[in-house]
Every structure is written in structure tokens, then in C-alpha cells.
Amino acid sequence: MASVVPLATYRLQLTRDFDFDAAAALAPYLSQLGITHLYSSPFLKARPGSTHGYDIVDHDRINPELGGEEGFARLSAALKANDLKLILDFVPNHMGVGHADNQWWLDVLEWGPRSPYAMAFDIDWDALPHRRHPGVLLPILGRPYGEVLQHGEITLKYDAETGSFAAWYFSHKLPINPQRYGEMLRTIVAAAGAADEPPGRALLALADEYPGINQPSYREAPDFKRRLREIEGAAAVIERGLSAYSSDSEAGAAALHRLLERQHYRLAYWRIAVSAVNYRRFFDINELAGLRVEHPATFRALHGLVARLIANDQLQGLRLDHIDGLRDPAQYTRRLRQLIHKVRGRARRSGAFYVVVEKILADGEPMPNLPGVAGTTGYEWLNVISRVLVDGKGLDPLERTWRAFSGEHASFARIVEAAKQRVIETMLASEFTVLCGQLARIAAGHFSTRDYTVDRLRAALQEYVIAFPVYRTYVTAAGASPRDRKLIEDTIALARARWRGPDPDVFDFLRDVITLDLAANPGYSAPRVRNFALKLQQFTGPLTAKALEDTAFYRYHRLIALNEVGGDPAEPALDLEEFHQRQQHHASTFPGGLTATATHDTKRGEDARARILALSELAQDWDTAVRGWRAQNALLVQQVDDERRPSLGHEYMLYQALIGAWPEAIDRSFVERMSAYAVKAAREGKEETSWTNPNEAYEAGLQQFLRSLLDEQTSPAFLASFREFAERTALIGALNGLSQLALKGLAPGVSDFYQGTEFWDFSLVDPDNRRPVDFTAREQALAAPIPGWPELAANWRDGRIKLGLTRTLLRLRQELAEIFSNGSYEPLPVTGNHAGHVIAFARNHKRQRLIVAVGRHFAPLTGGGLHWPDAFEATIPLGATANYADVIDTYSNLRTNELNLAHQFRHLPVCVLRRV
Numbered sequence: 001m002a003s004v005v006p007l008a009t010y011r012l013q014l015t016r017d018f019d020f021d022a023a024a025a026l027a028p029y030l031s032q033l034g035i036t037h038l039y040s041s042p043f044l045k046a047r048p049g050s051t052h053g054y055d056i057v058d059h060d061r062i063n064p065e066l067g068g069e070e071g072f073a074r075l076s077a078a079l080k081a082n083d084l085k086l087i088l089d090f091v092p093n094h095m096g097v098g099h100a101d102n103q104w105w106l107d108v109l110e111w112g113p114r115s116p117y118a119m120a121f122d123i124d125w126d127a128l129p130h131r132r133h134p135g136v137l138l139p140i141l142g143r144p145y146g147e148v149l150q151h152g153e154i155t156l157k158y159d160a161e162t163g164s165f166a167a168w169y170f171s172h173k174l175p176i177n178p179q180r181y182g183e184m185l186r187t188i189v190a191a192a193g194a195a196d197e198p199p200g201r202a203l204l205a206l207a208d209e210y211p212g213i214n215q216p217s218y219r220e221a222p223d224f225k226r227r228l229r230e231i232e233g234a235a236a237v238i239e240r241g242l243s244a245y246s247s248d249s250e251a252g253a254a255a256l257h258r259l260l261e262r263q264h265y266r267l268a269y270w271r272i273a274v275s276a277v278n279y280r281r282f283f284d285i286n287e288l289a290g291l292r293v294e295h296p297a298t299f300r301a302l303h304g305l306v307a308r309l310i311a312n313d314q315l316q317g318l319r320l321d322h323i324d325g326l327r328d329p330a331q332y333t334r335r336l337r338q339l340i341h342k343v344r345g346r347a348r349r350s351g352a353f354y355v356v357v358e359k360i361l362a363d364g365e366p367m368p369n370l371p372g373v374a375g376t377t378g379y380e381w382l383n384v385i386s387r388v389l390v391d392g393k394g395l396d397p398l399e400r401t402w403r404a405f406s407g408e409h410a411s412f413a414r415i416v417e418a419a420k421q422r423v424i425e426t427m428l429a430s431e432f433t434v435l436c437g438q439l440a441r442i443a444a445g446h447f448s449t450r451d452y453t454v455d456r457l458r459a460a461l462q463e464y465v466i467a468f469p470v471y472r473t474y475v476t477a478a479g480a481s482p483r484d485r486k487l488i489e490d491t492i493a494l495a496r497a498r499w500r501g502p503d504p505d506v507f508d509f510l511r512d513v514i515t516l517d518l519a520a521n522p523g524y525s526a527p528r529v530r531n532f533a534l535k536l537q538q539f540t541g542p543l544t545a546k547a548l549e550d551t552a553f554y555r556y557h558r559l560i561a562l563n564e565v566g567g568d569p570a571e572p573a574l575d576l577e578e579f580h581q582r583q584q585h586h587a588s589t590f591p592g593g594l595t596a597t598a599t600h601d602t603k604r605g606e607d608a609r610a611r612i613l614a615l616s617e618l619a620q621d622w623d624t625a626v627r628g629w630r631a632q633n634a635l636l637v638q639q640v641d642d643e644r645r646p647s648l649g650h651e652y653m654l655y656q657a658l659i660g661a662w663p664e665a666i667d668r669s670f671v672e673r674m675s676a677y678a679v680k681a682a683r684e685g686k687e688e689t690s691w692t693n694p695n696e697a698y699e700a701g702l703q704q705f706l707r708s709l710l711d712e713q714t715s716p717a718f719l720a721s722f723r724e725f726a727e728r729t730a731l732i733g734a735l736n737g738l739s740q741l742a743l744k745g746l747a748p749g750v751s752d753f754y755q756g757t758e759f760w761d762f763s764l765v766d767p768d769n770r771r772p773v774d775f776t777a778r779e780q781a782l783a784a785p786i787p788g789w790p791e792l793a794a795n796w797r798d799g800r801i802k803l804g805l806t807r808t809l810l811r812l813r814q815e816l817a818e819i820f821s822n823g824s825y826e827p828l829p830v831t832g833n834h835a836g837h838v839i840a841f842a843r844n845h846k847r848q849r850l851i852v853a854v855g856r857h858f859a860p861l862t863g864g865g866l867h868w869p870d871a872f873e874a875t876i877p878l879g880a881t882a883n884y885a886d887v888i889d890t891y892s893n894l895r896t897n898e899l900n901l902a903h904q905f906r907h908l909p910v911c912v913l914r915r916v
Contacts, residue, residue: 004351005374005592005821006037006317007813008751009087013041013600013770014063015051020071024078029779031082034810037317037354038079039087039752041600043072044305047096047287051770052600053089054321055096055288058103059302076314087317087354088309092302092332093325094282095121097289098140100173105289109136110175112264114218120298122280122290124434128266135264139273139286140172149257152247154267156256158238163229167260169267177263178221179214181228182207187255188241199233206231274692277430282325283542284427290538294327299335307339311347317354319377323370324359324472324541327534330370331476333357337372356594360545360566362470366483367590369474375593378752379566382596384574384582385743386562386613388839389736391857392573394616399558401623405630406649412556412570419551420466420543422686427546431539436461438532442513446523449509460506463495464514471541473514477530480515488514553603554685557653561612561660564603573616576839580827583841587748587825595749597740598757598769605761605769606754607802608660610740611733615659617859618728625725626655632718636708638701645701646678647688654678654706655722660733661762662726664797666719671710675703677764728865734760734796735858735869735909738805739839742854742910745809746843748825758782758806759799782807789888789907793868805888805910812850812887812912819845828853832874837861838901840876848915850887851878853901855909872905887912 010030012023023038030038042053045061053063062072079086097105104117112118113125113134125134141148148154154169156176165176165184176184185207194200206227210216216224228234245259246252260267268276273286280290293299309315318336323329333355340353359376361367363383367376403409410418424432436458443449443457468491473484480488492511496504512518516533519526553563562569574582598606615622630651638645646654657677663670679699682689689695708714737760745751754761756773759781763769781803792801813820823845830838830853837857843850853876855861861869876899886892888908893916904911 020067085316127278163225191244192241375590378594378596394619605763610736614732
């Protein structure tokens, strides 16, 4: 039977091209592989054509593009028939908005703060300037508003089926508030010349019934619309009269403008979002609006369908997306735990329910206290595994090589600081401006702080968020925990040390606001202080993510394998002692969290990363190689005025990316994939080009360089040299990949597998890592007779060796479920000349014991990547002589008191003994 806490999860990306039925067809394969829980991307109703499912427009419906309720029922039945359980990637932080498919959002646009759904969205209604009534900025226009209006791109339409008016900008529906319908009907009837026609008289009579500016009310509006659509002949009159609002004439454009200006929204050019948007977004994505899930009615509305699926035992786990985006994550998880307990109790379901959170922990940062949560989605363990596999002796030489090649002198800390500054000034300028306004209002509320100007407060807050070292704190309405208080005070001290202003005591005020100490002062507005402090926490997470993951990681190129979500690429390698300490802590704290090595959001595939890690073992050879490649490819570089295309930094980055993704043969598809990656990486770095201001000339030069680089006719000498080097990193990378897999499968945590990674995974960042997977090839390989390890090692390039190890480890996890769910972690000593090349530990639970040895730093053992490892001189003392079964070697038995790795590592850099 599948465990409540998973033994192994398998992430599937559902789309309309890979729907519920496609997932259901995989159930027998996943079960045979040894998976216990299918871990699905979001499958609630998303925007049509969504490739990821995070742009949900209705939390109360299953996505019809995936097969709807019937398709989901078939998937549920297939999972149960194969003893699999289901985890849903659930999105409580935001919804897809814009266009015409989110009824909550459309109602908010129609009625503004009067809409019952207004509390669901995090909107600062009073932030729009020069307006007499509240509104939300809609940055949806492809060019300035005046041009769009005058060119007739906004049209007013009447829906005869619903009796309602809306302006349309292409696919964007902009409802007109019914309280404007009276004046509109009078204008329309006059323009149609229908005052003496029966439909015209009926329309005017209906308009006269609601003469006030606040009529009809929200409650009266449905009846008003019903009566409007029931007037016989009204649609034809209205169609004629809408000419009064047509941009074909200056008067019509002016009338349409006046009507739009009286709505609860303001249309704007998309570029204005940088500085003026007044609703919280998911990062800087205008079409994903933040939700106020802390609002009880919103919480209930969002979770109705999920509660039903849990009660019906069709859902056994949740992965909570972007938990740091919530106002109070601990409050949310507490409410969620109560809801789950309630619905499972009604359905008489026993046992725990599995919940993990997408939480990015900085190196050494403890997990926050989130009730009912088993752990994170595992980015921290991805980075721990990479840092124990990387050869620390090669990092400083690689740093020197990169800096000499690129001319970059800034430290990683300075690069992150500059990236944060850039994000504050551009992508998140609107959100930061809102925070500064709130802080200034708090300061102005008391005589002791009223002299702090908006500019000084803005500068101080900017210093604080730039110095802030993690994604967020978890201050609640009750105040700051000791851990958060220390983090805030340490950050304030760093910001104060950098301050050059005349009033450093502004940081005392800022500290007291952020910790909520100021809320206890009767001279200040406690609600305003709380609102600012809690909203600041929702800002630092996106700021850190955009500056670190989506900017700095694309500027700092010492070793891009370490530029991964949750990681610090400037950190040193992990020594074995530190690695073991972290795993012991893992086993004793959150062993139910996931251990991931690839996700839909990682910067590169797990085996591409493993290949690039090999450069740390070949640092001197790499230095020689890249110097030669730069000289060989100099004629491919475009130099236009002062701009080099590509920049030296991008050229160096591309060589590493090619090492990770290098195919057996270059084809058009590979060139296109690398070309798309190069442009994305350049835009993310935000130096020569960016998403908001693309430098098309630079991007064209970058792509031309790459195409020429990969052309056999243009670059034969380079390709011959690069292939020779890539062959070496491919072998070492394969060994690294097998060790990475073993550590994920045998160390504490729930082993998480991303779709398709049973074979080698040389993908690049999304969307490349979300390409369709050839599951037929994997199913056939799993169903075929099992080759021996010598044959698999001899043919390691085809990926079957990775599939074989995956199946072996997952079978072991099922056979010894208790040892992986509840077992301890014990470091083991290693002796011999190659002791530093071995990670050895035991997993223990009661009388069960596993001995694990995993290889690393393979270059000296492979002739620098030229042949499979040999002469592994390392031994693990096992204490008293005992009987063991060799799990890898088809459970052959041996009786010994030591483990000789020269024998055990002949065909695989992994050894697992099970005491019998």
C-alpha cells in the first residue's frame, strides 16, 4: 500500500496536450517504477491554453482543457487501481486576471470596492491620482492610451443575452458599471433617433426609474439587466446608438473616454505598470493578481473544490505554491489544517494528510513554523547535494578564469545588491512606492517622526530591503518571533552602517515599525503599522527572487551549475563533515519534505548540472580550453560601436551551458533550443538587453554567434576541440548524476522525480525543461529484461543505467519504508587513498540497517574523464562481522566487517548493503 507520507513522488506537467487521460495511462508505469504519489501541476480551471496551470481563473472548477470532472475521475480510478496517491500543486496566492474568463475579477472591475469579491484581491483602491472615486490600474494596452482610443481599438459592446455593457480591448473585457447605464441609454436612444420608437421609449422609461448616481445598487442590478434584455427590439436600437461612443468621430472618442474614466478602473499602457500598478501581482506579472487568502470568505471560496476532493479521497496531498507570497503563511496553514481535519473527519478518513510548501530557504536558514506542513519542495537539498559533489579545490581557479575572461570585478554580493537596486527601480517600483507611501503616512501620524520626509524614508527602506539576506520574515499581527526580531535587527544594523544621511535615527523608527513594536504606541495607528509590516514581508520575497534567481544568477558565471534556486553560487563546497551534519539534522526535523534534484523551475536539468559540476575537477584544462575557444571564435563576434555581440560574460556563460546540454549530434532542434536559452539568459541578466526593453540588435548578434559556433562549416576547429572536452565532462557528469540520484534516493527526505528524468536530463531552463517527454521509450525500457550492470555501464550514454538505478532505489524504499520514513542518519568513516572521494553513511531504524557509499570527484579516477573509474582505493569499516545483502548487485550475500569499494564500485559509483 502507498504510504501517507510519500516514499517517492513523480511530478507531471499537465497541459491540454498531456491531459488527465495521458496521466492515467502512465499509472501502471509509475507504479512499476516504484513511485507512491503522482505529484501534479495545478489542474484547477486555468486560462485557456495555459502551459503551466498557475494562471487559475476559477478555483472551484477542474480544468476542462485537461478533461474536466470526467477526465479527473478516470485519472483517480487509474491511480487507485495502481496503488498510487495524488498530490496537487495548489495556488492560494494569486489568480489569472485580464481577458474575459475570471468572473471574480470582472465583477470587481464592474463594481469596484462594492463588489463582494473586492476583498479577495489585494488592491490599493485609493492609489490612483486625479480620480474622484476609487479604481484599479489596468496596464493592458499595447501602446499609449490616447493612441489606442483614437485608433478605435477600444470598442463598446452590448451583450443582449445578459443585458450588460462592456468595453473590449481585443480579448480583454472591461465591464461597464450598471450605475452608468441610465445616462448611456439616454445617449444611445438619442444617437439612434429612437425616442419615438417603442423600444426607445421603453429604454428611456427604464433609465428614468434609476435617476440617482448610485442606482441601481449591486443587489438591484441583476433585475435591471433582466428587464433591459427583455425589452423587445432593444438590441437593435442599442446597436445603432452605440455609434455615440465610437472613435470614428472626435465626439464619439471623447464620449467613450468620459465613460471609461467613470469606471472603477483606468486603462493604461503596459509599460506604466512599472511605476503605477496598484494591485499586488505575482512578482511583476500583470495578469496574475495577488489574493487576500487571509480573508475568511476568500479562503472558503478558494478551497471548496479541494475540500471536496479531499473528502472523496481523490486527493491525498497538497503542494502549496509560493507560500511566501501570503500575508500570514502560518495563519493560512493553520486554517488549511483545520479544514482538512474537518472534511476528513466528516468522511471518516483516518491518518495524516500530506502538505509541503514551496519555500526557498537560504543556506542555513531554518524552516519556519508552519502548522501541518511536512517540509519544503526540496530546493535546499538540491543545493546541498551539488555542493558536496563539486570539487572545492577547483572553485577559486574557476573564479579566476571567469573574471579574466569576462572582465567582471564585482563580488557576488555586489552583483546581488545592484540587481536588487535594478528590480526596485523597474520591475517592482509600483509595489515599493506603495510601501513607501504607507511608511510615510505612519511617520506623519506622530509629532516625534513627522519630520521624516518621504524621500528619506524611501532611502532608508531601500537600504533595508537591499541588505535583507533571506526571502522574508514571518511576523504576525501578534509581533515578531525572537528569530525574526534578530534577523530584522541585524539587517537594520547593516543598513545603518551603509547610511550616509543626516538622520540615522530613522532606522530606529523603521525597526520599530517592522517588528510591530510601534503598534503598541498609542500615538500611532496600529492597523497601519501592522498593514505595512505584513505587506513588507510580501515584498521582500519577490524582490529577492527577481534580483537573485532571475538577475544575479545570469550575471555571475564562476560555475553556473551552482546558480540554482535556493543556492548561493559564491559559497564554498560542502565538506563531508558539514554534509553529514546537515543530513542528521534533516532526519531529525523535516524528513517528510521533498528532496528534489530537478523541478519545472530549476535553471537547468539535473544531469546538465552534473556535467557542469565536472568543470571544478578540470579547472586548469577548462582555463586552457576557453582561452583557446575565445581566440578561435573571435571572428564570429560582432563589434558595433562600443557593443560586443555577444558580451564576454555571455560568451563564457554559453560555453558552460553547452557543456551541460551537449548532444550526441548537433541538429536544428538543438541550435534552436540553445538560441532561445541564450536570449532568455541575456534578458534575465538585464544588462545588454531585458524583457522590458529588448535590444533586438544585440540579441540578433548573440544568436548569430551561437549559430555560427555550432555550424560545422563555419567552426570545424572549435567543434572538434569542444567535442573532445565535452566527452570528458559527459563521462564525469554521468557519474556525478548517478551519485546525485543515489543521494536523493538514500539520504533523508522524500525522493522527488521530475517528469522524464529516469533517463539523462540535459534540459535547459523553462520552457525547455517542459518539453514533451517520450514516455513510450521509458515504458519499454522498464518492461525490457534487466541488463547487468557491466552492460549498463558499457552503454551508459543511452540512459538505461540511470533508469536501472532509479528502479533499484525505489524498490528498496518500498521494501524498507520505515527506515526511509523514520530512520536515523549515521555518518560512516572511510579509509584509504581515495577516502575523500566517498560519501558514506548508514540509515538505521530499530533492527534495520543500510550501509551506503556514494562516489564523487571522479576526474582522478577516470584519467580526467577518459574512462570508467578504476582502482578505487577506499574501505569502510563496518564494526562487527555481519551478514549483508548487496542491494545493487541483485541482492547477492556477503559476510564481512568492512566494505571494499575497489570491488563494489566496479560498475557503478554507488553501493548499498542491507543487513540481513
